[in-house]
Amino acid sequence: MSVYDEVTLWSFMFLLAGAVGQTVIYPFTSTCAVKRSTLTLLCSFTPLKSFNEGGREVPLKIVRVRWCQNHELCQGTTPSVYDSKSTKNDPRYQYLGDMKTNCTLQIRDVQERDNRTFRFRMEADNAAGHYTNRTGVNVRVVAGTKMRIISSSEDKKFRGNETVTLLCTSVCTFHQLEVTWFKDGHALSETGLSLHLGPLTAKDSGNYTCALKANQNTLSEPYSLQVEAGADVNLPLIVGVVFGVLLAVITLILILFIIKRKLAAAEDQSAAGGEMEQKHPDQTYSIIMKPAKPEEEEEAHQQGTSQAVEDISYAAVQFKPKKQKSRHMEDADEAVVYSSLASRG
Numbered sequence: 001m002s003v004y005d006e007v008t009l010w011s012f013m014f015l016l017a018g019a020v021g022q023t024v025i026y027p028f029t030s031t032c033a034v035k036r037s038t039l040t041l042l043c044s045f046t047p048l049k050s051f052n053e054g055g056r057e058v059p060l061k062i063v064r065v066r067w068c069q070n071h072e073l074c075q076g077t078t079p080s081v082y083d084s085k086s087t088k089n090d091p092r093y094q095y096l097g098d099m100k101t102n103c104t105l106q107i108r109d110v111q112e113r114d115n116r117t118f119r120f121r122m123e124a125d126n127a128a129g130h131y132t133n134r135t136g137v138n139v140r141v142v143a144g145t146k147m148r149i150i151s152s153s154e155d156k157k158f159r160g161n162e163t164v165t166l167l168c169t170s171v172c173t174f175h176q177l178e179v180t181w182f183k184d185g186h187a188l189s190e191t192g193l194s195l196h197l198g199p200l201t202a203k204d205s206g207n208y209t210c211a212l213k214a215n216q217n218t219l220s221e222p223y224s225l226q227v228e229a230g231a232d233v234n235l236p237l238i239v240g241v242v243f244g245v246l247l248a249v250i251t252l253i254l255i256l257f258i259i260k261r262k263l264a265a266a267e268d269q270s271a272a273g274g275e276m277e278q279k280h281p282d283q284t285y286s287i288i289m290k291p292a293k294p295e296e297e298e299e300a301h302q303q304g305t306s307q308a309v310e311d312i313s314y315a316a317v318q319f320k321p322k323k324q325k326s327r328h329m330e331d332a333d334e335a336v337v338y339s340s341l342a343s344r345g
């Protein structure tokens with residue numbers, strides 16, 4: 001930027017300040033509204049602080065603010081939609097501003113007749129402070145527009161713990177708009193243009209729709225959201241359950257192993273006992289079969305005594321299997337106890 005340009009720019013700005021001194025700024029000079037919605041026309045202004053009258057600075061004070069439709073200056077008897085001096089303002093038009101810097105107007109239940117250009121005018125206690133910015137805000141009203149749901153994600157299938165944001169939009173861009181969100185036809189409590197969902201669970205699956213709170217005719221097409229089943233399981237719970245089951249299985253295996261070992265041991269012992277039992281009849285038999293010759297009577301007698309001794313010892317031996325049997329039964333009892341324990345676990 002050359003020095004010449006800079007000088008020009010500064011002189012232009014001083015000229016503006018000197019000649020105009022006051023401003024009305026509309027951040028959005030063109031906007032769009034769906035019929036029956038609420039529209040906010042943002043506006044800010046800077047009034048003249050004073051004016052020069054005969055070489056004397058006279059302070060100025062804003063005494064009246066107003067908004068008109070389709071009128072270049074909005075002065076005098078021009079009908080206004082809002083007039084701070086009037087007591088008969090249409091309640092559809094709410095002045096959210098003040099008398100110092102903010103001139104924001106809110107239009108509720110937008111109608112076809114609001115399809116116009118709106119202008120703000122400030123009036124001071126002296127005509128030198130009156131001002132209307134002719135630019136104004138052009139409002140385009142569209143009727144019966146359906147809302148549309150836009151998702152922050154292209155996918156329609158989600159996993160647990162993911163998040164998604166749904167945006168309720170239409171051909172118009174909105175300011176401070178209230179919408180109603182529905183899930184499978186039931187209204188949700190959220191009223192903002194965006195609906196944040198997450199961390200997602202299977203319960204979030206469903207068909208989502210949205211509509212302007214003031215106009216259910218704008219109901220959008222459903223947006224079908226699917227959260228994969230089982231994606232929302234409680235991890236600590238599953239770990240606990242798996243651990244518990246594992247513990248029970250290990251305990252059961254251990255018990256079965258012990259029982260098996262005890263059974264095997266018992267079988268070995270009873271098999272050994274059986275062998276001994278089988279020996280007895282043989283020996284007894286052989287003893288009985290021995291011919292009792294007269295000359296050997298004493299011997300036979302001696303053998304008889306030995307047989308008696310043997311019998312006693314056999315009787316003593318026979319006692320063993322009995323004991324084993326009882327031990328076996330003890331094992332069986334133990335098995336019953338274990339099995340009842342296992343089924344309880």
Ligand SMILES: *[C@@H]1O[C@H](CO)[C@@H](O)[C@H](O)[C@H]1NC(C)=O
Nearest residue numbers: 022023024025026027133135
């Ligand atoms: C009039 O409004 C337009 C739009 O907001 C803005 O660009 C312009 O500076 C305003 N003019 C004055 C003098 O306030």
Ligand SMILES: *[C@@H]1O[C@H](CO)[C@@H](O)[C@H](O)[C@H]1NC(C)=O
Nearest residue numbers: 042043044096097102103104
């Ligand atoms: C003016 O008031 C409106 C409504 O209260 C508000 O949204 C907006 O931010 C205000 N503007 C400024 C410039 O403070």
Ligand SMILES: *[C@@H]1O[C@H](CO)[C@@H](O)[C@H](O)[C@H]1NC(C)=O
Nearest residue numbers: 112115116139140141142143
């Ligand atoms: C709204 O106004 C524009 C001009 O600003 C016009 O073209 C349009 O047809 C109007 N729409 C309705 C619904 O009156």
Ligand SMILES: *[C@@H]1O[C@H](CO)[C@@H](O)[C@H](O)[C@H]1NC(C)=O
Nearest residue numbers: 184205206207208222223224
């Ligand atoms: C969602 O809508 C589809 C058809 O668009 C339907 O098949 C499905 O059953 C709906 N789901 C629920 C949960 O209502």
